[in-house]
Amino acid sequence: MNVIPSSPQRAASSATVDDYRTNKLFRHMTRAEVESLGAQIEHLRYGKGEMIIQRRDEDGGIYLLLDGVLLANLYARSGREVGYRRILPGGYFGEIAAIDGLPRSVNIVALEDVRLVRLPQRLVLRLFEESPRFMRALLEDMASLTRALTDRLFELTAVSVACRVDIELLRMATAAEGDGETAVIHPCPTHAELAVLVGSQREPVTRELNRLASLNIVRQSGRTLKVLDMAALADEVERIGGEL
Numbered sequence: 337m338n339v340i341p342s343s344p345q346r347a348a349s350s351a352t353v354d355d356y357r358t359n360k361l362f363r364h365m366t367r368a369e370v371e372s373l374g375a376q377i378e379h380l381r382y383g384k385g386e387m388i389i390q391r392r393d394e395d396g397g398i399y400l401l402l403d404g405v406l407l408a409n410l411y412a413r414s415g416r417e418v419g420y421r422r423i424l425p426g427g428y429f430g431e432i433a434a435i436d437g438l439p440r441s442v443n444i445v446a447l448e449d450v451r452l453v454r455l456p457q458r459l460v461l462r463l464f465e466e467s468p469r470f471m472r473a474l475l476e477d478m479a480s481l482t483r484a485l486t487d488r489l490f491e492l493t494a495v496s497v498a499c500r501v502d503i504e505l506l507r508m509a510t511a512a513e514g515d516g517e518t519a520v521i522h523p524c525p526t527h528a529e530l531a532v533l534v535g536s537q538r539e540p541v542t543r544e545l546n547r548l549a550s551l552n553i554v555r556q557s558g559r560t561l562k563v564l565d566m567a568a569l570a571d572e573v574e575r576i577g578g579e580l
């Protein structure tokens with residue numbers, strides 16, 4: 337993606353505590369605990385393509401996403417982009433530098449216009465000391481990040497591109513709304529964005545999506561991808577899983 341210099345705008349503080357109370361980071365905290373943070377939280381907006389965090393930046397705040405989609409990524413010297421995960425509304429980022437006090441580990445780029453709230457570092461440090469519920473959510477999510485990285489390392493080392501596409505779709509579909517048999521991924525990544533997420537190029541990704549569509553496993557229309565048969569998608573992962 338083409339990254340443009342960032343010029344965050346402080347959003348009018350029209351966002352209320354209800355806008356961020358349901359963020360994943362606060363899932364174990366009481367409403368009163370979250371409300372007490374209100375005055376110390378900054379509201380920000382960034383435009384599509386802006387880099388919100390740059391690898392090696394020194395700052396330890398945590399950001400909560402209200403609207404829009406973000407990507408955690410890195411660029412190789414050649415310009416090649418490696419994607420780690422998309423962050424959707426209700427998600428958060430920035431906890432790694434907040435915990436270890438070192439520079440930022442990856443970039444965070446806006447794939448669309450986004451609205452965020454930022455917990456400044458001093459507030460995060462206070463929550464580390466005073467809120468076991470806050471710490472519990474952070475620790476659970478760090479465990480889940482470790483598992484995700486282990487899976488991803490395995491997939492990049494031992495699994496074909498087609499299968500990585502299927503696995504990524506299955507992951508997104510499982511996290512999306514659905515009835516267990518079908519699911520709607522919205523907004524779904526473009527083929528180029530999906531390629532960045534699975535460590536490949538756009539062409540093989542498009543080939544695999546066309547193959548899944550021809551089997552009536554997925555149907556794409558604009559920014560919405562419907563998984564018509566979750567069980568069949570899981571079977572595809574199982575069937576082609578070993579091929580390199």
Ligand SMILES: Nc1ncnc2c1ncn2[C@@H]1O[C@@H]2COP(=O)(O)O[C@H]2[C@H]1O
Pocket residue numbers: 389408420421428429430431432433434439440441442443444481485
């Ligand atoms: N491999 C990864 N997968 C998903 N998110 C990540 C990954 N690495 C870093 N991040 C997130 O991106 C953020 C960048 O700033 P931090 O290093 O402070 O905290 C990081 C995490 O919130």
